[in-house]
Amino acid sequence: MQNLYWKWQFKSAPYWFIAPFVICFIIFVFLPFSYSVYLSFTEWHGQETKTFVGLANYATLLKSGDFWQSIVNSVLIFVLYVPIMLALALIFAACLSTTWMKWTGFFRTVFFIPNITSVVAISFVFLLIFNADQGILNQILMSLGLFDEPIRFLETPWWARVSVAILVIFRWTGYNMILLLGGIQSISKSLYEAAKVDGANGIQSFWHITLPLMRRLLAFCTILSTLGTFSLFTEPFILTGGGPNMATTTPVVLIYNESFKNLNMGYASTISIFFFILMMILSLVQLRLFREHD
Amino acid sequence: MKPKKRIFSTLLSMVLLVSIALTGCSGGSGEKKAEESAAGGDAGEKTKIVVWIWEDAKNVIDLNMPAFKEKYPNIDVDLHVLAQADVYQNFLIAASSADKVPDIVNLESHRLSQMIETGGLLDISDKVAPYKDKMNAYKWADAMKDGKAYAMPWDSGPVVMFYRNDLFKQAGLPSDPKEVAEQLKTWDDYKRFAKQLKEKTGVAIMADSKTKTDGTIFQEMLWQHDQWFFGKDGSVQVDSPEFIKIGQYFVDMMNAGYVNEVEPWSDAWYSSFQQNKQATIVGASWYDGLLPSLIDPKGAGKWSVAPMPKWSADDKYSSAIDGGSNLAINKNSKHPEEAWKFIEFMLGNDASQLKMMEGGLFPSLETTYQDPVFQEKVPYFNDQPVRSLYVDAVKNATPITYTKDYPLANELIRNAFAEIFLDKKSVEEVFKKTADQLRQKTGRK
Helix, strand or coil: CHHHHHHHHHHHHHHHHHHHHHHHHHHHHHHHHHHHHHHHHCCCCCCCCCCCCCCHHHHHHHHHHHHHHHHHHHHHHHHHHHHHHHHHHHHHHHCCCCCCCCCHHHHEEEEHHHHHHCCCHHHHHHHHHHHCCCCCHHHHHCCCCCCCCCCCCCCCCCHHHHHHHHHHHHHHHHHHHHHHHHHHHHHHHHHHHHHHHHHCCCHHHHHHHHHHHHHHHHHHHHHHHCCCCCCCHHHHHHCCCCCCCCCCCCCCHHHHHHHHHHHCHHHHHHHHHHHHHHHHHHHHHHHHHHHHCC | HHHHHHHHHHHHHHHHHHHHHHHHHHHHHHHHHHHHHHHHHHHHHHHEEEECHHHHHHHHHHHHHHHHHHHHHEEEEEEEEEHHHHHHHHHHHHHHHCCCCCCCCEHHHHHHHHHHHHHEECCCHHHHHHHHHCCHHHHHHHEEEEEEEECCCCCCCCCCCCEEHHHHHCCCCCHHHHHHHHHHHHHHHHHHHHHHHHHHCCEECEEEECCCCHHHHHHHHHHHHHCEEEECCCCCCCCCCCHHHHHHHHHHHCCCCEEEEEECCHHHHHHHCCCCCEEEEEEEHHHHHHHHHCCCCCCCCCCEECCCCCCCCCCCCCCCCCCCCCEECCCCCCCCHHHHHHHHHHHHCCHHHHHHHCCCCCCCCHHHCHHHHHHHEEEECECCHHHHHHHHHHHCCCCCCCCCCCHHHEEEECCCEEEEEHCCCCHHHHHHHHHHHHHHHHHCC
């Protein structure tokens, strides 16, 4: 009997340990998510009664230009910032892991600070920097003689996307740098020493040792950035409000607009669910690619 | 290094624990208080009502709080300040979860229909009945649904033209309010003034953005001309000839360079007034409060007021309305009677409404208009009795219903203007497309 009790305890213990998480997950993630799935089949404008409309919302969604526009916007923003951000992060990480670099702790902190600073605060500061007539960025560019007319950063579609991309680079380069730094430090020193013996200089050993060995980690960072880009919200919301003419409306901004501005809760849920499915497929594809690379 | 770290993490976790415990406690006691006051209400003791409101609205309510406390010592009022957008979002959540807090919520006219639609507001038809004829007619249009009233009108936003008399003078234009009113009657005159202003002084006539306009000027022009996104039969009017003509006017003004390009309500917009970048604001009476406080505190004496320009001289109505707000009661409130006492005291009597006008909110309550204060000279506006102009304006505006689809229509028209300017498309082409989008999204004709 005693033995049986002990056995039960032994077997059930892991479940007790994960129970707090699972319970929280069910209450705060799974139930709301299921409710969203239900809402996505209804027409609901916040009133007491919800009308069940079946797949009508999904049909509207597939025909809606807005949703696909928001996906295209995200792809464009992704292309604008991910290569630059990862290149910068890799260069910084490589620099910080060299033996001759001083104050590495200081620089690590400095690069990471934007990531832990309130995104709202950062966005407001960038709002001032990007201002067309009085922003410091335009004043610098014009005093350098690069442009004659101030660039209307937040008021033209392409510059608005570039502005959002710059803000994202500012916020996330440090984070990716820390991830990559961990990867670089795990590369065996003996490889570099061997390269040195063979007469390779710093750049050559970066190109032929660091980069190939970091491919896996870079792929991981790319996946994280993909998900991050599609669910961008605060940055475009504060910086551009999703405009001009929807140029920086990401799917999440669109969901916000449909739900809290237009009170189309049902349709907004439909976008969320459809978006979730798209993201899941995208992640699976990326994971598969990432596996085959090895 | 290690022991230090451990001490730090222990401290951190202690702080966390303490804060959890504290918030837990405060939450509990808060609930208790609410329950106590709920029980107390029946016993004739103190009742607490919660009002969700935004900052500047609270500031004027505060002017009347001493008088309210004197009259109703048993009603405790908690004026809970939220950002304007949060008032709507939080109330939406409160209403859909049948929360009994807040008791009263502050709502702008242009989002009122939308909020009534959600069914979270109490039907107060009987209570507001005595005020039906006393308030500006247009306010009721959005406060009603199926013949029932769900909100009490607070303030109105009759549109006038605020202008810089010093800049007008510099440009060789008339600067005296009477002369301006005589010579600047229509939007064509306005354009003529803009041209002279630009040529003589380089100053723009107004501020707005090509791609991020808030649509205010455009909508005021529509309203004055008795046009709206939706016709009287509810059909979409965005592709009507009148609509396109007015849109074209806005585009022409922009392209001619008569408008200082800056996003309305941005920091740059606020500072542009002190930098003398533009000479007029065609805007609602609530600028009366904003100009001396937030927009141009040093501009005393430089600003004057004239009626807004009309689309054509023989238009039936001469003015427009922009905004204004209302107070409504939560359907699930435990204290609807006390809530109504508060609303009636603040919005239904002349004395409180007049007091709030000092804070720049022009009353919707028409019985106040007889008061001599409306003829009083206002020092900031060069001793001009500007309030009488607001009264004239509010009496000469057509009652238009914003409708529940207004926020969507506003967003679409903002995008439409962006498209016209960015892609250099014709107003007609883009407005036709916008009209179709609006029809498809709202199911209107």
